[in-house]
Amino acid sequence: MTFSNWNRPLVWLSAWVVVAVAGAAWLGHARLRVLEDAFVTDARIVHRLLSQRAVQHDAVMAMLPLLQPPVDRPGNVALPLPRLPAAYPQITQVFRRLPDSTWPANWPDALCAGAQEAVTRSGQSGHAELALADLPAGKAWLALAGQEVDFALLLDLRAAIPWEEWPMDAATSAVRVRLEYQGQAMVVQAGRPPSDGWRYAFRKTLASQSQPFDVVLAREVGWGELPWGRMLTWAVVSAAVLAALRALLRQRAAVRRAEELLRVGQVARLNQLGELAAGMAHELNQPLTALLANTQAAQRLLKDEEPDLDTARHAMGQAVEQARRASAVVGRLRRVVERPDLSGQAQPLALAAAVHEALHLLEPELRRRSIAVQVDAPADLPAVLAEPVALQQILHNLVMNALQAMEQVEASQRRLHIRLRVQGAQALLGVCDSGPGVPAEARTRLFTPFYTTRAGGLGLGLSLCESLAQAMGGELTLAPSPEGPGNRPGAEFHLLLPLAVPASLA
Numbered sequence: 001m002t003f004s005n006w007n008r009p010l011v012w013l014s015a016w017v018v019v020a021v022a023g024a025a026w027l028g029h030a031r032l033r034v035l036e037d038a039f040v041t042d043a044r045i046v047h048r049l050l051s052q053r054a055v056q057h058d059a060v061m062a063m064l065p066l067l068q069p070p071v072d073r074p075g076n077v078a079l080p081l082p083r084l085p086a087a088y089p090q091i092t093q094v095f096r097r098l099p100d101s102t103w104p105a106n107w108p109d110a111l112c113a114g115a116q117e118a119v120t121r122s123g124q125s126g127h128a129e130l131a132l133a134d135l136p137a138g139k140a141w142l143a144l145a146g147q148e149v150d151f152a153l154l155l156d157l158r159a160a161i162p163w164e165e166w167p168m169d170a171a172t173s174a175v176r177v178r179l180e181y182q183g184q185a186m187v188v189q190a191g192r193p194p195s196d197g198w199r200y201a202f203r204k205t206l207a208s209q210s211q212p213f214d215v216v217l218a219r220e221v222g223w224g225e226l227p228w229g230r231m232l233t234w235a236v237v238s239a240a241v242l243a244a245l246r247a248l249l250r251q252r253a254a255v256r257r258a259e260e261l262l263r264v265g266q267v268a269r270l271n272q273l274g275e276l277a278a279g280m281a282h283e284l285n286q287p288l289t290a291l292l293a294n295t296q297a298a299q300r301l302l303k304d305e306e307p308d309l310d311t312a313r314h315a316m317g318q319a320v321e322q323a324r325r326a327s328a329v330v331g332r333l334r335r336v337v338e339r340p341d342l343s344g345q346a347q348p349l350a351l352a353a354a355v356h357e358a359l360h361l362l363e364p365e366l367r368r369r370s371i372a373v374q375v376d377a378p379a380d381l382p383a384v385l386a387e388p389v390a391l392q393q394i395l396h397n398l399v400m401n402a403l404q405a406m407e408q409v410e411a412s413q414r415r416l417h418i419r420l421r422v423q424g425a426q427a428l429l430g431v432c433d434s435g436p437g438v439p440a441e442a443r444t445r446l447f448t449p450f451y452t453t454r455a456g457g458l459g460l461g462l463s464l465c466e467s468l469a470q471a472m473g474g475e476l477t478l479a480p481s482p483e484g485p486g487n488r489p490g491a492e493f494h495l496l497l498p499l500a501v502p503a504s505l506a
């Protein structure tokens, strides 16, 4: 497990990437849906409009037998009829063929054959039939078999397009519209040439038996048509929201950390006061006891001398009294600040979590000093028995000492390594730094109250930590550093704590 100060910005960056990409994908998808819906709607309208026109042609054909003008001139050739009203500009020619006549001689053979065949089919079906289609030229011939006379009609398909009702702007629309029939095609609307991208297509045959042309629409949506402006706005807005959220969370974490540090600091100060008193008691008790013994001896000696015995006796009595009182005070103070027994308050704790909590609290300090931290802890490390505040205190002190020691080496050399492992019935927590280490002559004195090499140091931190560790049934030691020129610099402190469930029972 590696603890890094830099994983957090990366987490936020990844979160932003996920949110920005998901939002942009949703916006793109929504735009594609809108474009596809518009395409399908337009395609249906185009199909309906063209079908209506085709049905009109069928209706005109069906009307022709009723409008039969009198046979004005006999002959054996089909005759052109007068033009239909301007309402049907697409019907460019209409012919009527009497039973004994033929289609005009200037008609190409294919048209004559097609018309004949269509008339035969029309005789069976009872409605107009397609005689010939020339879609590239925009022409189609329809034929109808009447009771006595047959009719043929030439359509200008281009003139049949109802542009006035057209759902798209034919000049600018990206949609391609074609009529297709048996491999032929007529371009109704050019649209944009085929390209890469999302493709929409529509094909449906006209709803007319005489003009079975397929209405074919197609369009592609390119990357350029995606809503890039909105996507960009979304990315910027989501970045701003996440940045604000991050700032808020950081601020709250900083407040919580400050409160926690204050708490640890207060406890530390109280405990250090206790240590101070213990140190003073230790320092004062010896001389006071000696003073008492000496003054008692002097008092005995004075008993043998003459001058001002009463005064001397009185003074010495006072001294004895004061010395006794001082001794009693010191004794009482000592009893008050005797090492606390924390073993009763110990509870099962996850050591790795406590380490991370301490590192979290000191994160600004670590960052300020550019210290790389590594924590190695087996995932299955059993819980230890410890008092939570005391454990935090020890960790805080050890890490702070390491940070302060590493101020003496270059920033690039600063490494804090914390490792946890089981050692017998205890858990061992090693705090190892890459500072200058502890000189041999100082090794035995580190845990003595008031020993310090730091300007402004009290020299009580380690002795306090040692007391707290022992009070929890544990131990705090400076790990031996092997001597020799190849030695790694730095100091390593070992904190041993009893396992909540001894390894032998687990």
Ligand code: ADP
Binding pocket: 397, 401, 402, 405, 433, 435, 436, 437, 438, 446, 451, 452, 453, 454, 456, 457, 458, 459, 460, 461, 462, 463, 490, 491
């Ligand atoms: P203080 O921090 O007030 O000096 P401590 O009891 O915490 O008191 O530390 C006592 C002394 O032990 C320090 O002044 C320092 O000389 C030494 N010391 C503690 N930790 C380290 C360390 N990680 N590396 C080198 N020296 C250390």
